[in-house]
Amino acid sequence: xxxxxxxxxxxxxxxxxxxxxxxxxxxxxxxxxxxxxxxxxxxxxxxxxxxxxxxxxxxxxxxxxxxxxxxxxxxxxxxxxxxxxxxxxxxxxxxxxxxxxxxxxxxxxxxxxxxxxxxxxxxxxxxxxxxxxxxxxxxxxxxxxxxxxxxxxxxxxxxxxxxxxxxxxxxxxxxxxxxxxxxxxxxxxxxxxxxxxxxxxxxxxxxxxxxxxxxxxxxxxxxxxxxxxxxxxxxxxxxxxxxxxxxxxxxxxxxxxxxxxxxxxxxxxxxxxxxx
Amino acid sequence: xxxxxxxxxxxxxxxxxxxxxxxxxxxxxxxxxxxxxxxxxxxxxxxxxxxxxxxxxxxxxxxxxxxxxxxxxxxxxxxxxxxxxxxxxxxxxxxxxxxxxxxxxxxxxxxxxxxxxxxxxxxxxxxxxxxxxxxxxxxxxxxxxxxxxxxxxxxxxxxxxxxxxxxxxxxxxxxxxxxxxxxxxxxxxxxxxxxxxxxxxxxxxxxxxxxxxxxxxxxxxxxxxxxxxxxxxxxxxxxxxxxxxxxxxxxxxxxxxxxxxxxxxxxxxxxxxxxx
Amino acid sequence: xxxxxxxxxxxxxxxxxxxxxxxxxxxxxxxxxxxxxxxxxxxxxxxxxxxxxxxxxxxxxxxxxxxxxxxxxxxxxxxxxxxxxxxxxxxxxxxxxxxxxxxxxxxxxxxxxxxxxxxxxxxxxxxxxxxxxxxxxxxxxxxxxxxxxxxxxxxxxxxxxxxxxxxxxxxxxxxxxxxxxxxxxxxxxxxxxxxxxxxxxxxxxxxxxxxxxxxxxxxxxxxxxxxxxxxxxxxxxxxxxxxxxxxxxxxxxxxxxxxxxxxxxxxxxxxxxxxx
Numbered sequence: 001x002x003x004x005x006x007x008x009x010x011x012x013x014x015x016x017x018x019x020x021x022x023x024x025x026x027x028x029x030x031x032x033x034x035x036x037x038x039x040x041x042x043x044x045x046x047x048x049x050x051x052x053x054x055x056x057x058x059x060x061x062x063x064x065x066x067x068x069x070x071x072x073x074x075x076x077x078x079x080x081x082x083x084x085x086x087x088x089x090x091x092x093x094x095x096x097x098x099x100x101x102x103x104x105x106x107x108x109x110x111x112x113x114x115x116x117x118x119x120x121x122x123x124x125x126x127x128x129x130x131x132x133x134x135x136x137x138x139x140x141x142x143x144x145x146x147x148x149x150x151x152x153x154x155x156x157x158x159x160x161x162x163x164x165x166x167x168x169x170x171x172x173x174x175x176x177x178x179x180x181x182x183x184x185x186x187x188x189x190x191x192x193x194x195x196x197x198x199x200x201x202x203x204x205x206x207x208x209x210x211x212x213x214x215x216x217x218x219x220x221x222x223x224x225x226x227x228x229x230x231x232x233x234x235x236x237x238x239x240x241x242x243x244x245x246x247x248x249x250x251x252x253x254x255x256x257x258x259x260x261x262x263x264x265x266x267x268x269x270x271x272x273x274x275x276x
Numbered sequence: 277x278x279x280x281x282x283x284x285x286x287x288x289x290x291x292x293x294x295x296x297x298x299x300x301x302x303x304x305x306x307x308x309x310x311x312x313x314x315x316x317x318x319x320x321x322x323x324x325x326x327x328x329x330x331x332x333x334x335x336x337x338x339x340x341x342x343x344x345x346x347x348x349x350x351x352x353x354x355x356x357x358x359x360x361x362x363x364x365x366x367x368x369x370x371x372x373x374x375x376x377x378x379x380x381x382x383x384x385x386x387x388x389x390x391x392x393x394x395x396x397x398x399x400x401x402x403x404x405x406x407x408x409x410x411x412x413x414x415x416x417x418x419x420x421x422x423x424x425x426x427x428x429x430x431x432x433x434x435x436x437x438x439x440x441x442x443x444x445x446x447x448x449x450x451x452x453x454x455x456x457x458x459x460x461x462x463x464x465x466x467x468x469x470x471x472x473x474x475x476x477x478x479x480x481x482x483x484x485x486x487x488x489x490x491x492x493x494x495x496x497x498x499x500x501x502x503x504x505x506x507x508x509x510x511x512x513x514x515x516x517x518x519x520x521x522x523x524x525x526x527x528x529x530x531x532x533x534x535x536x537x538x539x540x541x542x543x544x545x546x547x548x549x550x551x552x
Numbered sequence: 553x554x555x556x557x558x559x560x561x562x563x564x565x566x567x568x569x570x571x572x573x574x575x576x577x578x579x580x581x582x583x584x585x586x587x588x589x590x591x592x593x594x595x596x597x598x599x600x601x602x603x604x605x606x607x608x609x610x611x612x613x614x615x616x617x618x619x620x621x622x623x624x625x626x627x628x629x630x631x632x633x634x635x636x637x638x639x640x641x642x643x644x645x646x647x648x649x650x651x652x653x654x655x656x657x658x659x660x661x662x663x664x665x666x667x668x669x670x671x672x673x674x675x676x677x678x679x680x681x682x683x684x685x686x687x688x689x690x691x692x693x694x695x696x697x698x699x700x701x702x703x704x705x706x707x708x709x710x711x712x713x714x715x716x717x718x719x720x721x722x723x724x725x726x727x728x729x730x731x732x733x734x735x736x737x738x739x740x741x742x743x744x745x746x747x748x749x750x751x752x753x754x755x756x757x758x759x760x761x762x763x764x765x766x767x768x769x770x771x772x773x774x775x776x777x778x779x780x781x782x783x784x785x786x787x788x789x790x791x792x793x794x795x796x797x798x799x800x801x802x803x804x805x806x807x808x809x810x811x812x813x814x815x816x817x818x819x820x821x822x823x824x825x826x827x828x
Contacts, residue, residue, distance in 0.1 A: 002304070006293075035296070036288055049290070057405070059297075179287065179317075180317050212349065212401065224400070225401065226406075
């Protein structure tokens with residue numbers, strides 16, 4: 001069985017390797033696939049976005065293990081979830097909220113309680129190695145999920161900010177910054193007016209294009225992201241650096257381009273949030 | 277079938293994961309192998325060098341998917357190429373030029389036009405997920421490449437600068453900077469005189485060795501790279517940082533070490549280009 | 553056979569890819585698994601720690617290839633070692649010392665001398681591609697290790713500093729900094745008194761907890777690492793940055809919390825070493 005791994009463990013530490021070793025120690029034939037081990041540390045929102053954008057593309061019955069787990073060692077639960085033929089193992093901290101929505105809602109959620117599928121000694125700082133990895137090994141080997149622990153109906157929900165709509169404006173925010181520095185907003189294409197301009201920080205972006213190649217290198221553009229949201233990009237450059245924007249930065253869409261001079265507009269649109 | 281993936285998507289974004297999911301959704305049994313997802317963004321020259329140095333080592337019939345694609349969503353073609361028993365899928369932007377040369381020239385090039393091997397909905401910013409991945413899935417599942425689209429004979433060629441030779445000097449440039457900060461030049465070992473000194477920026481490097489271990493930590497050395505070119509390295513350090521050099525920085529080789537004092541030499545050899 | 557790869561080659565260079573190609577060229581069916589390619593360049597101590605923390609978790613007969621090899625091209629040997637049912641291939645530079653200890657000592661060590669299992673042409677800067685990869689390919693294909701070269705009994709040993717114990721204090725050091733910035737010291741839990749405070753640089757850490765979640769974000773804490781040593785962490789932050797600490801930084805443990813004012817204590821405990 002295909003098992004994907006997504007963590008915030010980083011590239012140089014032995015933690016990912018230890019997880020792989022334990023998992024393969026339980027089921028030598030598991031097919032491991034790295035999704036990312038560079039998720040930003042302890043960033044549940046990033047993990048939630050990541051899973052929602054990645055998991056739905058996989059073949060049925062893939063098991064996705066996600067360990068972004070600031071609550072490791074506390075009473076937070078570890079969950080097994082099934083939805084839309086995908087299977088997930090993750091801490092109960094909200095990182096599953098978005099992906100389960102995209103998959104049409106969970107058909108089964110269980111809390112891991114059955115310690116016989118864990119390592120014998122459980123560190124209070126590394127459940128990835130001691131609980132997630134062996135449980136994933138057993139699941140990939142055909143274990144009936146019902147054996148992991150009892151069904152639960154409640155789980156931690158991540159509340160993501162929704163865009164607000166005014167008469168001639170929308171105010172959303174950056175939901176995700178990718179490795180190119182592209183800003184993916186939370187404004188879905190369906191909410192966009194036919195003609196608009198976008199403001200991020202004190203910059204107005206009026207060039208709305210279909211693809212990066214339609215604009216010149218160095219130009220700030222608005223376009224539709226590959227997941228159907230308003231995206232701000234700097235052609236062949238890094239928009240996040242240029243606009244000093246990050247996850248949470250305000251993205252304002254105005255239906256009718258204002259006629260004010262740029263200097264005044266700058267003042268009235270200083271909506272950029274400080275980075276948290 | 278073995279399928280390698282090389283992209284500039286970066287380590288933390290869900291794009292690589294989405295490609296893997298789509299590819300495995302078409303052919304669950306494809307054997308995926310990451311080559312790199314940290315190729316410098318939109319850097320076709322780096323991608324070209326990378327493929328030329330990596331692809332030729334693989335067993336016959338490996339399929340190599342490379343997505344460094346600043347022209348995504350434009351009219352640039354997507355190509356399938358065969359050469360020296362290797363198979364490649366890449367945008368038509370020059371990233372294949374070098375590897376096809378190394379492999380002895382292409383025996384077949386096709387332009388992908390047959391949309392039934394793509395995802396149903398094609399984003400204009402993510403052909404990696406929507407075209408490359410499903411096409412690679414089908415190919416790895418045994419699809420006859422002739423079904424992908426028509427043969428073409430023309431493709432975008434990347435023109436790489438060649439070293440210039442004078443009476444007692446060579447002027448080349450840095451072709452590639454590796455993750456150690458070693459500078460791999462475009463000067464092949466065959467062009468090197470038996471005795472020489474190298475200048476990069478305002479530094480003269482006279483210590484020509486066979487391996488890093490022949491010099492002391494912290495020393496700048498010249499040696500022959502693992503691909504048979506003149507290489508400049510800083511033992512146990514980063515030559516690119518030390519010399520503020522990058523891809524394109526001039527590398528000058530003088531046959532006979534000059535006898536001038538260092539200060540004057542510095543002036544006459546300021547050949548370092550500004551980083552583009 | 554499962555073959556793991558650990559190198560300091562970095563994420564963007566073609567060296568890892570070339571190794572994979574050569575290895576699979578020898579044994580197309582080898583199951584490759586990346587452990588890390590971002591080990592700090594030429595850092596044997598980091599590699600030694602990494603292997604000791606990763607290798608023991610793998611199923612029997614896994615072959616682990618580690619290339620952190622500042623002595624490439626010199627007379628340093630390349631070793632094949634067996635211990636505790638794990639198999640390793642690494643340069644003879646001390647990177648095996650710790651892992652062999654953890655595995656209960658080697659049952660066999662060989663020096664690679666038999667060139668028929670190497671590539672035909674051997675670069676003096678890339679034995680990963682030219683010796684390690686093909687040898688690993690042959691081993692994974694069932695080659696009897698005895699064919700690689702003669703048994704040896706001697707190998708380079710890495711001497712790691714041990715904590716010193718005084719009447720009411722312990723002085724250890726940071727053995728490893730993980731990607732979160734957590735400081736893993738060389739002080740084993742068994743040496744710790746029941747009540748203590750820790751000093752790193754000019755900071756006293758008095759909050760000793762079981763898990764990160766027991767303290768507030770931004771708090772400096774002491775806890776037990778997942779490998780059973782004293783660890784210093786900054787909750788949801790990076791302790792290494794905050795304390796400007798690195799591998800080798802002194803970690804002092806005092807049995808009885810001193811009653812001195814903080815300012816004086818600061819002066820008497822400036823034990824932080826300069827980063828090498």
